Structures are given as structure tokens and as C-alpha cells.
Amino acid sequence: MENFLDVPAEHDRYIVWEKCLQEIRQKLDLQAYKTWFEPIRAKDLEGKQLTIEVPSKFFYEYLEENFVSVMREAMNNTLGEDSQLLYSLRIEDGSFGSNAPQTPNSILLNGNDTKLNKEMSKERFQELYVETPLNFNYTFDNFIEGSCNRLARSAGYAVAQKPGTTAFNPLMLYGGVGLGKTHLMQAIGNYAKNQDDNRKVVYVSVDKFTSQFVNYMKNNDLATFRSFYEHIDILLIDDVQFLGGKEATQDIFFNIFNHLQQGGKQIVMTSDCPLIELKGLTDRLLSRFKWGLSADLQQPDTETRMAIIQKKLQDKNIELDENVVDYLTNAVDSNVRELEGAINALLHYSVNNISITLDIAKQIVQNLVQSHDDNKEVSIDEVIKTVSEYFGVSVEELRDKTRKKEIVIARQIAMYFAKEYTGYSLKSIGYQFGGRDHSTVIHAIQSVSDYMAEGNEIKRFIEEIEKKFKKK
């Protein structure tokens, strides 16, 4: 990199880090800055890769947990978007700075580090492997095909037959809850594994992946974590919308993704929305996701619903009156999971030798559909739209940083419902509201709870909005 000012090249790292610090200082209160940033030393600069030295593992974790986005931004502004920040732990004898011997504990925030790609022992591999199993009940055979899922199913089947060698890499399956994403993704894994038992197939949800990542980081053993994921043949990663706002997880996933892709390994992902609607993902990750094929799963049409019901009844060797089957087909049209729930509830009765009349079926299904509705999952977009309509403010204003009082309250209420009704983390929610951090979301939720307790008109707003969600 070019030399700033008139100083010898080896001093560049101090200047780069000082520029970062200037930015960071403006964003934190003085005490936090003094505690967490003054003890850091710039250790090395190679191209766009800056290594900083921190006093302890705890220190590193605290920085990652609390200041990663501030640091990332400062790095981007100083060294550019593709810059990398590495940590190195201060060694125990207390020596600090450029003369300290290289510690073996370099930790990677992002970027490629060949040191981490070392072989791992069979036992360590096995440990993680048993933690990420397939569900053998999810197969292509029991996945009913219909016009709602035809593209996704055939792309999935192609991938299962020739993992890693089709143009569908990554394969992204997307669609609403209960439409068969997880089933189809695992069917791919099961099929490929049946063809060749030596294939290492891993199924993992983003939530689990994230918590594994955090644990391995805490134990200062990211090398094992990365090495494990880089040694598998088929990675099935479920619900990638939950990567939104998790920057460190995205960084490591980006590296794993590239490694697998380049090695001709297959990646299958699911998401509750199409790529363009994914929020809080870095551009570089999104651009990778666009390389393969996206296929959607839609709500099942009447014929598919009928076929699913008949298959289930056949599997359990149970017959139902035609008018009961008709009723079921039409009464539960939202998604396959609810349809299965209804079928199972009916089967429960027939196992107990009660013959199921249309009346009984109606009763059972109505109870079920109602209780489902009470805690139905809602998307963040729906939350924001509902709240914006209620208050007559625009969706953009709610998502933006405007500080107008009426907008601020509407926004806090929207954040509150986002936490209440969606599966998103505080961090992801903050991200979707103008890139705020999770403490803003906590504050919003706290404020809304306070309004509720005070019982003023805001309480009425909240109750009225709540009814709108319940009606959906």
C-alpha cells in the first residue's frame, strides 16, 4: 500500500490504526473508548490486512460482541471495503508491540488465512459431524410434487444426483413457512448419501451454525470450526435470512462458502424470502448467492393438497369419508405444515376408533386453525406495513432515521411487534430499521412496555394494531 505522510513504511500500520481510532473515538463514549481501544496496538499491516494486538481472549470476545460494526466501518473507510482485520493475542510475558514474538493465536475476523486450513483429527471431525445430522424421514419419495413446487423439486433432484457439478450451486430454495423447504433440502442430502455413503453431508440451521461459531471462537478454536465445514461435501444450510446483521458469522460463512464452491462441493440454502429481499447481508455474500439457482416453493394448490392428504392417509392405512377429505382440502390452504397438523389431529381420533364425521372434522380443524393464528409467524415487512398503515406514515419513514416525534413512536411500536411476532434477533431488527444497533431496539421495546404500563392512548394503539395481526 502507498505510504501516507513522510514516514518510513513500517510506520504505516500505526497511521492506519490511528485513522481507524479517530473514527471509532467519535462513535463511543470516552470511557468505553479508553477501556477497550487504548490497550490495542497495531501489530502488522500487509496490503489491506491489518493485525491488531489485544491483551486477552476475553478482550477479543468483547470487541467482537460489542464493537465489530464500528470497527468494520472504520476499516472500510480507512483501507477500503475488502480490507481485513486480524487479531493477535498478547503473549503472557507482558511484552507488547512489534518486538513481541509472533503468537500462535492469530484469530481471523475475515479473509483467507491458510494457516487455518490445516488438517483436523478424525475425532474432532466426528464430534461436529454427529451434531449436524440429517432427518431420514425427509425424502423425495414422500415429497409430493405439484405445480407449486415443481421447479424447486426438479432442481433439488438434479443436485442430489450430481452434487457440486450442476449449474445449481448454490441452490437456494425459498418460500414461506411450512411449504417444504427443509424437507426438500434434506431430501437432497438423504438421496446423495444413499448413492454414496462416503459423502459427508451436513445439515445445519443458521442459528445452530452461529452458536457453534460463537462457542468455537470463545474456545479460541476457530481453526477447527472452519476446517470442519471446509471438509464436507454437501452443506445444507437452513434459514439464511437469519444471517442478517450477524457480521462476524457472515464473514466466516463467506470464507467457507468460497472454499466449498471452489472445491466443487455442493451448497444448498433456504430462505423465507427471495434474494433481493434478504436484509442485512453483505454485498459480497449476496453476490455469491446469486451465482447458482433460486427456486421458490409456493402455497400448495388444491390438487397438491389433496394428494398430500391422500398420501398421509395411505401411509397410515386409514380411510376417511370423501366429504371429510374435501373439507380438509379446502379448509386448510395456508401451508403444508398446518395441513399435516390437521391430518394428525384427525388421525388421532380415528386411532381411538371414533369415526370421523364431517362435523367432528370441522370442529377439530377450526380449533386448530384458530390456535395457529394466535402465534402465526409474521414477516418484518408485514409488521412495518401494518404499523405504517395504522399511523398513516410511510414505510420509508419508519425504516429511516427521521426523529419526528410521531414517527419515533410508530417506529418503536414497529420494533416491538417485530420482536414479538418474528423470529429475528434484536440485531437483525435494528438493522432493518435504518441500520440501528440492538441497544436501540432494546430501548424501543422498553419504551413500549412503559407506555403499556402507563395505560395512556399509546396502549390503545398497540392493542388495536395487535388485533390486526391476529386477524391475519
Ligand code: ADP
Ligand atoms: P419449511 O421448511 O418450508 O418451513 P418444512 O420442510 O418443515 O417447511 O415442511 C413442513 C411440513 O410439511 C414437513 O413435515 C414436511 O414433511 C411437510 N411437507 C411440506 N411440503 C410437502 C410436500 N410437497 N409433500 C409432502 N410433505 C410436505
Ligand code: MG
Ligand atoms: Mg424450515
